[in-house]
Structures are given as structure tokens and as C-alpha cells.
Amino acid sequence: MRGERRDPADRCVGAMSKGRRRARAPARALRLLPLLIGVLGASVCGGGAAVAQDIGVRARVDRDSVVEGGQVALTVEVSGTSLGEVAPPDVSGITDFDIVGGPMSSNRFQWINGRTSATRSYTYLLRPRRTGSQRIPPLGLLVNGQTYRTESIDVEVIPGGGAGTPGNRPSPPAGGDGERGGPGRAPGPARPQQEPAGTPVVRVIADVDTPVAYFSQQVTLRVLLDTQTEILNLGMKDTPTFPGFWAEEIKLPENLEMRRVQRGSEAYNEYTLMKRALFPTGSGMLTIPAMTYQIQVRRRSLDPIESFFFTPTETITRRTEPIAIEVHPLPATSRPAGFSGAVGNFNLTVTTDRKDSQVNDAIGVKIRVAGEGNLNAVNALPLPELSDFKQYSPKVSSSTSIVGDRLRGEKVWDYVLIPLAPGAQSIPPVRFSFFDPRTATYRSIASPPIPIQVARGAEGSAGPPGVLVVQSDVRQLRRDIHFIKQAADGLKDRSAPFYRSPWFAVLVLLPLATDLGVFVYARTRDSQRANARQRRERGARTLARRRLKEARRRMAPSTARAFYAEVAQALTEYVAAKSDTSAAGLTHDRIEELLTSRGATEEDRRTFHRCLAACDYARFAPTSSGPEEMRRTLLAAEEILVRLERSLSA
Amino acid sequence: MRTARLSLVALLALGATAPLSPALASTPRELFQNGNSAYEQGNFEVAVDAYQKILAYGFADPRVLYNLANAYFKQGKLGAAILYYARALRLDPSDQDVRDNLEFARGLIRDRIPETGIPYPVAAVKDLLDTVSVDLLSVLFLCVYFAAAGLVGALPLLTGDLRRRALGYGAAVTGVCVLLVGGAMLYKIQDRTAANAIVMTDRVDVLSGPSADNTVLFTVHEGTRLEVRNRRDGWYQVSLPNAMSGWVPSGSVERV
Numbered sequence: 001m002r003g004e005r006r007d008p009a010d011r012c013v014g015a016m017s018k019g020r021r022r023a024r025a026p027a028r029a030l031r032l033l034p035l036l037i038g039v040l041g042a043s044v045c046g047g048g049a050a051v052a053q054d055i056g057v058r059a060r061v062d063r064d065s066v067v068e069g070g071q072v073a074l075t076v077e078v079s080g081t082s083l084g085e086v087a088p089p090d091v092s093g094i095t096d097f098d099i100v101g102g103p104m105s106s107n108r109f110q111w112i113n114g115r116t117s118a119t120r121s122y123t124y125l126l127r128p129r130r131t132g133s134q135r136i137p138p139l140g141l142l143v144n145g146q147t148y149r150t151e152s153i154d155v156e157v158i159p160g161g162g163a164g165t166p167g168n169r170p171s172p173p174a175g176g177d178g179e180r181g182g183p184g185r186a187p188g189p190a191r192p193q194q195e196p197a198g199t200p201v202v203r204v205i206a207d208v209d210t211p212v213a214y215f216s217q218q219v220t221l222r223v224l225l226d227t228q229t230e231i232l233n234l235g236m237k238d239t240p241t242f243p244g245f246w247a248e249e250i251k252l253p254e255n256l257e258m259r260r261v262q263r264g265s266e267a268y269n270e271y272t273l274m275k276r277a278l279f280p281t282g283s284g285m286l287t288i289p290a291m292t293y294q295i296q297v298r299r300r301s302l303d304p305i306e307s308f309f310f311t312p313t314e315t316i317t318r319r320t321e322p323i324a325i326e327v328h329p330l331p332a333t334s335r336p337a338g339f340s341g342a343v344g345n346f347n348l349t350v351t352t353d354r355k356d357s358q359v360n361d362a363i364g365v366k367i368r369v370a371g372e373g374n375l376n377a378v379n380a381l382p383l384p385e386l387s388d389f390k391q392y393s394p395k396v397s398s399s400t401s402i403v404g405d406r407l408r409g410e411k412v413w414d415y416v417l418i419p420l421a422p423g424a425q426s427i428p429p430v431r432f433s434f435f436d437p438r439t440a441t442y443r444s445i446a447s448p449p450i451p452i453q454v455a456r457g458a459e460g461s462a463g464p465p466g467v468l469v470v471q472s473d474v475r476q477l478r479r480d481i482h483f484i485k486q487a488a489d490g491l492k493d494r495s496a497p498f499y500r501s502p503w504f505a506v507l508v509l510l511p512l513a514t515d516l517g518v519f520v521y522a523r524t525r526d527s528q529r530a531n532a533r534q535r536r537e538r539g540a541r542t543l544a545r546r547r548l549k550e551a552r553r554r555m556a557p558s559t560a561r562a563f564y565a566e567v568a569q570a571l572t573e574y575v576a577a578k579s580d581t582s583a584a585g586l587t588h589d590r591i592e593e594l595l596t597s598r599g600a601t602e603e604d605r606r607t608f609h610r611c612l613a614a615c616d617y618a619r620f621a622p623t624s625s626g627p628e629e630m631r632r633t634l635l636a637a638e639e640i641l642v643r644l645e646r647s648l649s650a
Numbered sequence: 651m652r653t654a655r656l657s658l659v660a661l662l663a664l665g666a667t668a669p670l671s672p673a674l675a676s677t678p679r680e681l682f683q684n685g686n687s688a689y690e691q692g693n694f695e696v697a698v699d700a701y702q703k704i705l706a707y708g709f710a711d712p713r714v715l716y717n718l719a720n721a722y723f724k725q726g727k728l729g730a731a732i733l734y735y736a737r738a739l740r741l742d743p744s745d746q747d748v749r750d751n752l753e754f755a756r757g758l759i760r761d762r763i764p765e766t767g768i769p770y771p772v773a774a775v776k777d778l779l780d781t782v783s784v785d786l787l788s789v790l791f792l793c794v795y796f797a798a799a800g801l802v803g804a805l806p807l808l809t810g811d812l813r814r815r816a817l818g819y820g821a822a823v824t825g826v827c828v829l830l831v832g833g834a835m836l837y838k839i840q841d842r843t844a845a846n847a848i849v850m851t852d853r854v855d856v857l858s859g860p861s862a863d864n865t866v867l868f869t870v871h872e873g874t875r876l877e878v879r880n881r882r883d884g885w886y887q888v889s890l891p892n893a894m895s896g897w898v899p900s901g902s903v904e905r906v
Binding site for chain 1: 678679682686689690704708709710711712713714716717720721723741742747750751754755784785788789792795796798799800802803804806807835839842
């Protein structure tokens with residue numbers, strides 16, 4: 001909330017006086033006294049600067065109880081041997097009563113036993129706002145620059161028919177000092193005011209143009225002064241504040257204009273004291289607080305000398321009534337995507353300083369939004385990112401003006417765009433959305449696209465093909481989600497994963513079962529092979545005997561070759577069977593290895609090889625062997641086989 | 651389940667014979683087309699309704715989930731959009747569109763929760779695995795598993811030291827592959843079945859216990875992903891990646 005400026009009403013008296021000086025008699029110049037404080041201080045003290053001593057202040061009321069609607073006279077007295085500058089009491093703290101009259105000041109001097117004393121009193125007429133025990137709080141007085149406080153006073157307000165207490169004059173209607181605009185009161189004449197006897201009829205009224213508004217919609221506040229007497233001076237007691245509102249001052253003419261208005265049977269002079277354009281910054285019930293004015297008027301005096309030579313005056317206090325404003329939030333539905341927050345009625349213009357340009361040659365683009373309403377909340381940049389232009393941050397300027405009591409705002413964005421590519425380019429439409437409170441709808445306005453013809457620039461800026469091309473990065477202008485997908489191949493339910501299907505379990509178990517089967521098969525096969533080896537080893541001796549038996553049968557000179565072949569076969573097959581290898585191709589070296597590996601002794605091996613060599617010699621030698629030779633060979637073979645059987649089995 | 655499948659088959663059969671009519675769309679395919687048409691016309695509520703009907707049939711196609719998430723996103727329902735993007739990504743982690751949109755949507759949520767630091771090699775493997783579906787890993791596992799089993803099974807059938815040694819090395823290598831792929835598959839299964847939840851309301855207070863009168867520990871907002879650690883009487887015990895944990899009403903979040 002911006003700070004409130006000084007109200008023009010503070011200076012309006014000066015303006016009024018100047019106007020009157022030109023038109024009235026010089027005697028009226030006496031009325032051009034400064035504010036009441038100076039007037040009273042000068043008249044009472046005669047400019048005395050004596051320091052106040054024995055200063056005493058007290059407040060009293062003329063009665064302790066009052067009927068509802070009646071009045072209480074509050075008197076604040078300052079007494080002392082010497083009174084210096086005395087300011088009227090600060091009555092802004094009186095909230096339980098309406099000040100319907102006063103202050104009326106009086107002075108009294110006493111000379112008793114050579115000692116002087118002075119007393120100054122201020123009398124106010126108060127009307128209680130509610131029944132029950134009401135309190136007049138301690139009131140502060142500024143005497144010679146020092147503040148004194150009175151005691152608080154309790155007044156019992158009795159519910160009644162609006163009549164005053166005995167002896168009191170009839171009271172005006174409840175709450176009706178007539179100087180206030182009611183909460184949310186539409187413009188119109190104020191209610192009649194009942195002034196206390198002897199008090200001039202002066203009323204201050206505050207009103208608004210509408211009691212119901214949307215968020216950020218202008219509410220025009222007006223403070224009027226209706227009077228039937230001559231106003232000498234006036235001013236606001238406090239700087240007005242408007243919590244919950246953004247306030248813009250509506251300037252008034254230098255000299256307040258007076259209008260003649262008719263209120264019922266009474267005619268008044270009416271002045272406009274203040275105008276404000278208020279913009280709610282929140283929603284709900286907001287209140288424009290009361291404003292207090294102190295008005296110096298001419299007092300009616302029965303003393304003809306006083307009336308002739310002096311200007312009897314008095315200062316009266318008038319306070320406006322708080323005004324409630326019902327503020328609606330902006331509707332959430334149908335809010336445009338690019339809503340700027342502006343409320344009012346605006347138009348949009350987009351202009352460029354040229355329509356033809358060159359690559360890398362700057363173009364100025366001015367975007368202007370203007371209209372009735374407050375544009376201070378509009379901060380978004382109106383121009384989107386452009387792919388073919390380099391864009392700098394805009395220079396933003398804004399201004400406001402008051403036209404016909406309505407605030408008009410203007411905001412201008414000055415962009416500088418650098419074309420990056422030649423050809424027919426375009427400034428796309430600029431969109432601006434705002435809420436129009438008159439129609440209670442959102443409105444979006446857009447500017448037409450502006451074509452820009454961009455020529456190839458000078459050297460170094462997009463020249464002809466093959467010369468030089470200035471490339472720039474492709475910039476991401478905005479981000480959004482990827483688009484939806486189609487299902488040309490149909491939809492598939494993929495909620496059940498493959499690993500949870502029975503097939504997966506089967507496929508996991510299948511290799512295990514297969515490997516287990518292979519393992520069992522291999523073990524079986526190996527076992528069978530081992531058994532076969534053992535059988536063959538065990539049958540080696542039997543096979544060798546069978547061979548030797550056949551050799552014995554062929555032990556004749558005619559079958560000598562067959563005999564030696566059988567003996568050699570018996571020996572070779574015996575070793576092969578014992579080693580579980582094939583007898584075919586067994587050489588002497590291989591036999592030696594096998595016998596060595598099986599643990600045969602060296603003598604047995606030598607004997608074995610000697611016997612086998614004898615067989616080979618006899619088989620392939622040209623000379624034939626005799627029976628004795630064959631018998632020795634057979635015996636040697638049998639012997640070596642017995643020995644080998646013995647050693648190999650061990 | 652069986653009844654749902656039968657009804658689905660019946661719906662598919664009906665869809666194969668009936669002409670396509672938006673008003674009478676009843677098969678998942680027709681509903682999908684209607685949802686897409688509504689989406690393209692900007693009628694996202696109708697699109698959501700159509701996609702949800704497909705899911706009600708038990709037809710969890712990742713494209714349906716993706717389009718549904720898009721429609722929610724366009725409606726401004728960030729929590730629902732993130733929820734269905736995450737579900738679509740579980741079914742098809744290889745879809746880059748889903749990944750991009752999920753990342754984009756997560757960039758719009760209000761809560762920024764620092765992730766725990768992961769060493770680069772682990773992060774690289776994790777990123778790689780995040781793009782692979784568990785079904786693909788299942789098939790790959792079966793392949794290396796069959797290879798390893800074949801090699802192991804061939805070992806006792808072969809004779810000769812050299813061949814058996816070569817086969818043994820091959821079996822060892824494939825065995826290591828089985829372990830790696832199997833581990834990756836278990837990671838994906840764990841990731842798929844992880845108990846995550848998405849905040850669906852604008853904001854939810856995380857309390858120190860499973861009742862409303864407990865202390866508010868912190869507040870999370872729509873779209874934030876929580877890990878569900880426990881459940882009790884309509885309350886979830888949840889935690890964030892930065893180890894903050896507490897209890898939230900189960901109605902404020904939705905399990906992925």
C-alpha cells in the first residue's frame with residue numbers, strides 16, 4: 001500500500017480565504033487566523049511565554065448516566081497560575097461516543113489573596129453509540145510542549161426511547177449527526193443533521209460510487225462538506241489511510257468549488273474535500289475507515305462588541321462514518337491462460353518503427369496497453385520469444401491519469417528486435433487479457449500480425465550462398481508435454497509381466513532338468529565304461545591263455561608263423577586289456593609305457609620284450625624255427641604272463 | 651479376473667463388428683480413439699473419462715496411461731498426471747515421451763527434494779536399466795541362462811581335456827552373465843513393485859503419527875513422490891529420498 005499523500009483539504013481553507021479576501025471587507029481578514037491552536041493560544045495567553053507551573057488538568061461530565069440517544073457534555077479543564085500555549089485535547093481516542101458538538105472553549109481568571117490563577121476549558125457534546133457502561137478514555141493535552149492526561153470517565157448509558165435525560169433537550173435520531181455516509185451507501189443526500197443549540201450546521205459526508213466491487217476494480221471515494229455557516233479553516237486530524245486498498249489521489253481544483261444543494265427543506269453550501277480512486281487489493285469485506293476533520297467556524301456571539309471588533313470562532317470536530325465495501329474475487333472459471341491481472345477496460349496497440357529492415361538491423365516495437373483501470377499489477381512480458389529475432393529485454397514505462405474521476409493507466413513496452421534471417425518475417429499477434437468489471441467477463445484482445453520484410457544485410461549477414469552465413473542456435477521458445485499417442489497396432493494389456501507367467505518358471509526349470517538328466521546319463525555311462533574296463537582287465541589272462549592254447553595247437557613247423565603270431569597276439573592283447581586300450585598299433589615303446597605305468601618290474605618288462613621280439617623275429621625271419629624253439633617260446637610267454645599277472649594285479 | 655477377461659474378449663469381438671460411433675463407444679479401441687479425438691479438440695474431461703473406462707476394463711496399455719496423464723496435465727491436475735506417467739513408465743520404460751513428460755511435470759511441482767548422491771558408475775548403470783523393461787530383461791536372462799545351462803550340460807558329454815577346458819571357460823563366462831542379468835532383472839522387479847505414492851491433494855501435512863492430533867513435521871504438495879514404508883488404519887508411513895518421514899492420510903496420496 002502506497003503512502004497517502006497530504007490531503008488537499010489541509011490547504012483548502014487558505015484557498016477559500018484567498019478567494020474571499022478578494023471579495024470581502026478587510027475586517028474579515030481577522031478571520032484569516034491560523035488553525036485553532038494558534039488562535040486560542042494567542043488570545044488566552046497574550047503571547048505570554050511564561051512557563052506553566054502548578055498545571056492541573058481534569059475532565060468531567062455533566063451527568064454520570066444518560067438515556068440512549070441523549071447527550072453528555074464533556075468539559076476538559078486546564079488550570080494553573082500561568083497558562084502558556086495550550087492545545088485542544090486529543091479526542092481521537094473517544095470511540096464509544098460521537099462528538100456532536102464542540103469544542104467550546106472558555107477562559108477564567110481569578111485573583112485571590114494576591115495570587116492569580118487561570119483556567120481554560122473545552123466543552124464537547126458527546127452522544128453514546130451504544131448502551132451500557134461506556135468509557136471516555138484519558139485525554140491528552142499539550143500545555144507548553146508538555147503532555148498532560150486526564151482521568152478516564154465512565155458513563156452509564158440507559159436503554160430508552162431516544163429521549164434525553166430530564167432537563168436535556170430532545171436528541172436527534174440514533175447515530176444521526178447526519179455527517180456520515182453509511183456503509184456502502186450509494187451516492188445521495190445525507191441524512192438531516194441535528195446540531196446542538198448554538199452550534200452551526202456543518203456536516204462531513206463520505207460516500208463511494210459503488211458498495212460492491214471486484215478485486216482491483218476502482219471504487220471512487222468522495223468526502224463532502226455541507227455547511228450553513230461560514231467555514232474559516234479546516235483540516236484533517238490524521239493522514240487518511242485505506243488499509244486493503246491501493247489509493248490514487250484524484251486532484252481537486254486549487255480553489256474549492258462551492259455548490260448550493262438542497263437537503264430537504266434546508267439549503268446548504270457544499271464543498272468536495274477529497275476524492276480518492278481506491279483499488280481493493282484483497283477480497284471480502286473491506287472497510288474505508290472514518291476520517292476526522294477539525295473545522296473552524298464563526299461562533300454566534302450575543303456580545304455585539306465582540307461580534308464587531310473580533311471574530312468569535314470555534315473549532316468543531318466532524319467525523320465520517322466507516323464505509324464497508326464488499327469485494328468479490330475475480331471469477332476462476334473461464335480465466336484466460338494469459339490473464340495479466342488487469343481489471344478494467346483496455347485497448348492494445350502494437351507498432352513498429354519500420355516495416356523493412358535488414359538482417360542484424362534493429363527494429364523498434366512498441367506495445368501499448370491503455371485504458372480505464374489499474375495496470376500496476378501487469379508485469380508479464382506481452383511479446384513472446386520469436387525464433388527469427390534476437391530479442392532484448394524491453395524498456396517498460398507506465399503512467400496514470402484521472403479522467404472524469406476514473407483512473408486511466410497506460411503501460412508501454414519498448415522492444416528492440418534484431419532480425420536473424422532474411423525474408424518475409426512477421427511480428428505475431430500480441431495478446432492481452434483483462435477482466436472487465438462492467439460485464440463481469442474476461443476479455444482477450446489481440447493485435448494483428450505485423451509483416452516485416454527483412455533483406456539480406458551487408459557483408460557478413462546472411463549473404464548469398466557460398467559466401468558467409470551467420471548461424472545462430474535454435475532456441476527453445478517454450479516447453480510443453482509431448483502429444484498423445486495413437487495405437488494403430490491395437491492396445492495390449494501389459495499389466496502382467498513376463499516373469500510372473502508360468503512359462504517363465506517352466507523355462508527356468510527346463511535347463512535345470514536337462515542338465516540334471518545329462519549329468520545322470522554321463523555318470524551312468526562312465527560307470528558302465530568303468531565296469532567294462534574291469535571286465536576286460538579281468539579277462540586279459542583268460543584271453544591270453546586262450547591265445548596260447550591256440551598257439552600250442554599250431555606248434556608245428558608248418559604252422560610256425562601262425563604259432564608265433566598267436567603268441568605275440570596273446571602278449572599284446574594281454575597288455576592292451578590290462579591297460580584298457582586297443583591292441584592294434586601297439587608298439588614296443590607304447591607297451592613299455594603301459595607296463596611302466598602299471599608298475600611292472602624292469603626284469604618282467606625286459607623278459608616281456610624279449611619274448612615278443614623272439615616272436616616277431618620268428619614270424620618275419622626267412623629261416624623257420626624248430627619245435628624246441630617254439631616250445632621254449634611258449635613256456636617263456638606263459639611264464640611272463642604269470643609274472644605280469646602277479647605284479648600287475650598287485 | 652477371469653470374468654474381466656471374458657468381458658474384454660466379448661467387448662473386443664463386439665468392437666470388431668460394430669461401426670465406430672462416439673456415442674456408443676464401448677470397446678477399448680473405440681474408447682481410445684474417442685479419447686484421442688476429445689483430447690485433440692481440447693475436451694480433456696471427456697478424454698479422461700474415455701481413458702479411465704479403458705483402464706476399468708483392466709486394459710493397462712502404457713499408451714492409454716500416457717494419454718490419460720497428458721489429459722490430466724492439460725486439466726492442471728499435476729498429481730494425477732505424474733501418477734499416470736509413472737505407471738506408464740513402469741510398463742514401458744523405453745518410451746522417451748513418457749520420460750520427458752514425467753520430467754517436465756515434476757519440474758512444475760512445488761516441492762524440491764534433493765536426491766541422494768549416487769556415484770557415477772552406479773548412476774550410469776541405473777540410467778541404463780531405467781530405459782529397459784523388465785520383460786526385455788526377463789527374455790535376456792532366459793537367453794544367457796539357457797546358454798550357461800547348455801554349456802554346463804555339455805561338459806560331461808565331452809571328452810578331451812582341451813575341449814572340456816574351453817567349454818568350462820565358456821560356462822563360467824555365461825554363468826557370470828546370468829548373475830549380472832539376473833541381478834538387473836531383480837532390480838527392475840524391485841523397482842516395479844516398489845511402494846511409491848504420489849501426493850494427489852494440493853498440500854498435505856506429514857504428521858509424526860497415524861492420527862490427526864500428532865505434530866506436523868513438514869508439508870508436501872501435489873505431485874511429490876513418496877515412498878510408502880508402512881500402512882496402518884487409513885494412514886501411510888511415508889518417507890522422502892532425503893530421509894524425512896512421517897504419516898499421511900491414505901486418501902491424500904495414490905499408490906503408483
